Amino acid sequence: MGTSEGWLIPTAKALRVTSTTRVGELDTNGTPGFEGGKSLGARLLEERGAVLSELQEKLFACARTTDEHRSVLLVLQGMDTAGKGGVVRHVIGHVDPQGVDHASFGVPTPEEKRHHYLWRVRRELPRKGQLGVFDRSHYEDVLVVRVHDLVPRTEWEARYDEINAFERDLVDSGTTLVKVAMFVSLDEQKARLAERLDRPDKYWKYNPGDVTERGFWPRYQEAYQAMLDRTSTEHAPWFVVPSDRKWYTRLAVTELLIDALERLELSWPPADFDVEAEKLRLARS
């Protein structure tokens, strides 16, 4: 875990949830650990995006040459307009599309509702060598479900432990989880929703239900707090990313992914053939 240009401390250290993290007291406009501004952040996003891309290619290459399962799964959670889609486009967009397994989880379909809530999640887990991205995830089942009592309390209460066990299994089978909780302020959310109403090319992103959900803000904060308290584990910790400044969010997530990939200590796979002999064969072909 190194400290990159512009960062006072490693990003993962600056953002990792602690026992004193309070959702209601977050500075959503802050840039924890980073000492630069938007222009440095934008430059670093490009540079570090290229580093991320190469690390992912190494993961992909290793998967082609061993039976071992290794993959990385980015889990994005946040209120509407927090910028999850922007992370997908501007962070994951640096990575070769063939190395990305992307899934988004909206309101469950009728078929999904007939199954256990983890059913649709298991189907979308990243294949080996892939960078998986969940735009929302199984955590919806302890967030919106809890806020609106979509199942009885005893049922969602049991899910925290169940999710921890599920993620423990994932980690044991070779998937590194990078769980990112993104937080915007009520005011910033209002500004972003207003933009969608001002631009006809953004209408499709607007949903009247988003305004309705604003009325449940305190209950969502409570649900997010419980999620962080109960599912940030040693094997799969949460990172809390202030998200009023899009450039910071994107740079921070890039660094978190780089950190996760560097910890795998990947090398380019050695040749499983005789290089010199192949050079001769090729020359003669």
Next chain:
Amino acid sequence: MGTSEGWLIPTAKALRVTSTTRVGELDTNGTPGFEGGKSLGARLLEERGAVLSELQEKLFACARTTDEHRSVLLVLQGMDTAGKGGVVRHVIGHVDPQGVDHASFGVPTPEEKRHHYLWRVRRELPRKGQLGVFDRSHYEDVLVVRVHDLVPRTEWEARYDEINAFERDLVDSGTTLVKVAMFVSLDEQKARLAERLDRPDKYWKYNPGDVTERGFWPRYQEAYQAMLDRTSTEHAPWFVVPSDRKWYTRLAVTELLIDALERLELSWPPADFDVEAEKLRLARS
């Protein structure tokens, strides 16, 4: 179908297969229809990549607001080192990852072998609103299969008509096919394979079988010729892209995709809510 900067005629017109296309006589080093060089090509790739990205977002947006199925499927075929992976990274890499459904088709797995050859293809068709990418495809079943007699002749002979019917169904159900056949010269392929043997970070891309396949070059040319002759249809024509110059290949495929998307004449979906009323609701929230 317009003519873009740098192009003397529309790309789709310059590259579309005709009854006189001869695989053995292609100038794989050529840049048909384009009057600029590498530096103009590189600049245009960025500019046109942004256009492609916005068109794909419009397709995605429309899919969110109608039940109509519309998608675009890029089919990439070409010998090893033709640059299929480079197209995925550098062309599709411009598009929002959430809008891309990527699949690659290698040697069939034991499970795939137990099914009809189109089975694995059907499973990977793009969802509505998505840009699908096939890195190799069902055409392997009339290329490598034909060259090596992996099934009896009567069986692969029947596949041309079957593929045409399959693609006819796809088009009828709203998928626009963009079929790209990429051709490198034997010499350029040798140079690209040699590079993989010179760079330890490329060993994983090298497969001794690729050299073996070079011995079958005339038979592959014959198989490609038959593929173009028999499966380039009005509803799903083939485009032949000379691929010795990577910058040209990538720019040409970008233009072909833009052309396909522009033909859909997409508009941003209108609001399905009362914009002014929502502005008020939001302001009060």
